[in-house]
Amino acid sequence: MKNTFDDLVFSLDIGTRTIIGIVAQHTEDEKINILGYSIKEHDRRNMYDGQIHDIEGVTKIVEEIVEELEGKLNVKLKKVSIAAAGRSLKTCKVRVDKKIDETLEITKNMVDALELEAVQKAQNIVNEEQNNNKLKYYSIDYSVINYYLDDNVMTKLDGHRGEKIGVELLATFLPQMVIESLYTVISRAGLEVGTITLEPIAAINVAIKEDLRLLNLALVDIGAGTSDIAITKDGNIIAYAMTSKAGDEITEILSKKYLLDFTSSEKLKTQLNSKDKHNFNNIVGMKYELTTEEIVNDIYDIIDEISREIAEKILEFNGKAPSAVFLIGGSSQMPGLKECLAKNLGLPKERVSIRDISFIENIEGMDNNINGPDMITPIGIAIESLNKKYNNLIEIKFNGKEIRLFNVDKVKVSDILVLTGYNPRDLLPKLGEDFIYFVNGDKKTLTGGIGKPAEIYINNKIGNLNTSLQNGDVVEIKKGTKGEKMIPYLYDCIPREKIIFINEKPFNLIKYVKVNGIKIEGNPKLKEGDKIEIIEINTVEELLEYLNEDVSIERILLNGKKIKGNEKLEVNDQLLFLPTNNIHLIINGKEITIKHEKKEFLFVDIFNYIDFDLTKPKGKLVLKLNGEDAEYMAPLKDGDTIQIFWNK
Structure with missing residues (x-):
């Protein structure tokens, strides 16, 4: 019976050295059945470090894989699931601090806007470092390292008050050209992209199940061009990293050590994990008969160097050695590599292990050619597609413009703002202009009113920065508004009374008020820059003069005590004039x-x-x-x- 594509999934792992195609389907008992596969090596250097350089060369191999699988399975392949190389990811650690009104309680919206500003800062740094124009990188994800309140480390900012808030986070980005070159190859091969994911995500979802991600683990995909690292902790993937040393370094050192061409060196390298003895001739006809142990000893320095760089990257992004390390990828099988990595991380050697597909549950149809650690990623891409976790790039209409986002996980409103460079300060309410006036020569400021925060609408329904988006959603943001300038009345700016008590009767020390030199009656509205002068009684002598009282200082008690001189008067003072x-x-x-x-x-x-x-x-x-x-x-x-x- 001829299979239809609706029953199947076709996945491609486009790697630096090989391209692997797999056709699989779900069985009735919910298992995944591998119906066919095709593995083909590049006949020349079509790719470097996971990035497509020769589009025509890569397209030709993809076409050969499609033709082979269609012939084997008697199907017409139309859609394909692919993955972008993790080695193309860029990570950036940034910190952003922002002054705030200390009288206001910190809200979640303020924290979200702070995080968004930090991600945009990281995106600008990545773009500048890579000499790319703005918006050339997709924001993949970020994880918060620390929050700060007045420079003190905090686990949470919501509900607090302070003068300054800050966040330090690790953001991850993917260049647009990686996606564009993949789409070009697929299109030229006569296929459509069905789903797309990231290689480290596809690999980690197979190699490290979600219930294991509570542990601090590292997954290292050691390929030909680079070694890609993903780290889990507390249920999340907290970091991606890479080193530029991997299998090609071993191939090159073998070539130099024994004077071999690249193809012979590559063949020798791949046989080191499967044969104990090796017979080969170099380019000048010299014959070698060496054991694997002898060859490994000859090239131990490069093995140790590769593992040391991987260990340093893990320590840089994790802060310490993880609980365990899982190795995948063709070069992970290099004898001595896992032991060197354990040594350089300070881990027991049993804590560093190679993951192959033998531990994958509910999978059928594998043979000896597709059971190694190099098959983790291609099978992961197939499983991701069958589970429909990632559905291609999605299109969102944002403030009237079409935006395309890479759907690596739940796409949120904040992802659009990062991609489009939306100013996060437009999300927050703004204070109105200050009102300036003067009282007895001192400058006074009346802070403007608080505006309204931005309103975020998804398909005409209110949402927020963390609202998940689907393909075709319409997102509109009404900017946060500015508060009104406060225009005060006179009595809003000065006290109307300054009461003391003379012989238990209240007395107002304020005689009158002048505004701009004119004596004022009543409570008029002020104008910007008005100069207010409060004419008041300040001392006991001024009070006696104002009252025209013939009372000696000796006959006055201030707050129950005799006064010694011309005392200054304060609100609520009690004066007693003693009789003669x-x-x-x-x-x-x-x-x-x-x-x-x-x-x-x-x-x-x-x-x-x-x-x-x-x-x-x-x-x-x-x-x-x-x-x-x-x-x-x-x-x-x-x-x-x-x-x-x-x-x-």
Whole structure:
């Protein structure tokens, strides 16, 4: 029975050294059945480090694979699933800080806008480093390393207040030319792109299942041109990286060591993991009979160098050695490589292992030619397509323009803003203009009102920066608005009263107010730059002068205490003006008038007004009041007769 393409998936892994095509289908018991495969090497250097250079050369091999598989399976292949090389990814670590209004609570929208600004900064850095124009790179993903509040590390910013917020993140980008060259090859081969993913994503979804990604693991795809690294932690892929040393370095060192041409060196390299003894002739006819161990010892330095660079990249992006490392790719099978990598990472050697397809569950139709670590990525591409996790590039209409995005995962509104260079500050509300005025010569500023944050609509429904998008969605953003300039009234800018209490009665120290030199009545609306002068009473002496009170400083209590000088007056001060009293007495036969401020004048108070020394007794002290013996605390009244003497 002839298969139809609706039942099948055709995937291509377009690599530096080989191109692998696989046709597979889901079985009734939910297994994946490999119906056919084709593996072809490039007959010349069509690709360098995973990037297509000779489009015609790559197209020719793809056409040969299509013809072979169509002949084997009696099908017409129309659509193909492909993957962009992970080695083309660029990562950039950036930090962005932004001053904020410390009176406002930090919202999620503010944090999202901060992250978006950081991703755009990373995109600009990547574009400048690669000498590409703006928008030449797709934003793939990013992971937050740290948040900052006033330069202090925070795990979360929402709900806090401060003067400055910041974020440090690791952003990942893919160049547009990688996608364009892949699409060109597929189109010229008479095919359509059905789905597209990234090679490290396809590989990691097969090699490291989601339930293992809670662990800190590294997946290293060691190919011909580069070694590509993906790192997982806490359930996520947290970083992508690459080194420029891989299998070709081993091929070249073999060529130089034994004087072999490139093809012979490549053949010798691939046999090192499958044969113990090797017989070959070099270009001048010299014969070699060497064991794998002898050859590995001869080229150990380059094996160690490759592993050391991989280890350094893992440590750079992970900060420490991961819990374990999985190796895939054709060059991962190089004898001694995994042991060197374990040594350079400081891991036990059993923590670095080669992943082949033997551990993949629910897969059928494999034979000995497609069971190695070099088949992880092509099978991963096929599985990704069968699971329909990634559906090609998607088109979104953004503010009236058509935008195409690479659909590596859930595409969010924020991804469009990064791609289009949308200014994240347009998402936030803006403060209105400040109102400037002066009070007694001091400049004052009234901050403008707060505007409204941006409104994000997806298909005419309200959304946010994290709203997921589908192909054909229409996204519109209404920019955040600017708040109004606040025009105050006079009493919004100055106190209407400055109250103290005189003998328990309230008194306003503010006499009147001038605006631009003119005395003002009422509460008028101010104009920009108005100069306000508050005429007020500031000291006790100014108060007595204003009240026209003939009261001496000695008769005034300020907050219950006698004042010593011209005290400054403050709001809610309590002043007490003491009354002046006279009492007429006859003391030892002499009439005396005494002025005092007491409510009650006592016998003992006399000694403050007469010359009588109590410190030098001359007998018994006798006190008489109107002819009777008196006590010290006896109250006195006008006309009382007093006698004070020593009785010897």
